Amino acid sequence: MKYDEAKHRFIQQWGALGTAWGISRTMAQIQAVLLLSPESMTADDLMEELGISRGNVSMSLKSLIDWGVATKEYKAGERKEYFRAEKDIYRVATQVAHERRKRELEPVLHMLESIKEMDDKEVSKSKREEMKKVGANILDLAKKSDSLLKKFISAEKNWFLNKLMKL
Amino acid sequence: MKYDEAKHRFIQQWGALGTAWGISRTMAQIQAVLLLSPESMTADDLMEELGISRGNVSMSLKSLIDWGVATKEYKAGERKEYFRAEKDIYRVATQVAHERRKRELEPVLHMLESIKEMDDKEVSKSKREEMKKVGANILDLAKKSDSLLKKFISAEKNWFLNKLMKL
């Protein structure tokens, strides 16, 4: 297979994966391009590569940086900004997991904590119990997932340290 | 807090969580209503509860069943169909994880396998290497996540067995 075809496929699939998971296609595609690029790239490079507007590139890069999966760099004697993607895919995964927890899961967990106070005699016991049970189970799952993720991360850290030791 | 307010909050937040993760608001809200309901419910119940159309309820329920997180039931001497949500939230999570892997991740993994064949002398070594590296890392992460999920599931199975033993 030609490099260009492989690259095209990677960018398309990565973009599709993004949309399925609630991330804009462009944002995921920009990440894909940066992941494949050995060098950091400018906004103009990305506009050209993906055929998208300057505004879109600017906003998508901002988001990638907010998610903690891309960084901005400056080159000596150059006015333009250069961008680079986080290439350690484990760090990308844990970073995204953390961000999503914070942005999307935490509001749900807060809501569940708050409805623990629910105590309404006007409604049947079984309805109240069902709600308490569902809430408790989700909170419990969240807690267990957290500790699992922590283990995963520390396992990865060790793996990285091992690699270092072997050098 | 009143039961109705708690219920309303749960349904809204669960719906919002759904959209953030690429699941339609209604589908998530129907699941929320079913999770809170001690009894199974009909399409009419759900239409009334959420104020949505019959068609939407029908399609959303079909999706929930496809995802393996809801089931249809028949009551003796009744024409209508009743629906029930999977309430073991661990099973919901692992079910959704499996489905998403199959539907959304697998196409990416196949693509990554196929671009392993990439071998294009027209393009710089560093570009080719970057692509191979990114591909290998993602495949590796997917493999590790799988084994982690497997461990999680078996841990849950044991937890369930333990509960059983204690009875």
Next chain:
DNA sequence: TTGAATTTTCAATAATTATTGAAAATTAAA
């Protein structure tokens, strides 16, 4: 300070996705 290069913002627009609602299909009781 200028002012040209560069980036960001955001209202307008396009593209996508979700929802409706009524017609068609299915089901099962009479």
Next chain:
DNA sequence: TTTAATTTTCAATAATTATTGAAAATTCAA
């Protein structure tokens, strides 16, 4: 069989989300 109850489908429409592009803001060299 009929026929009425119920569910499904899907074209039309609404709602949401993504993208554009040009004006405004920022940055930095002169």
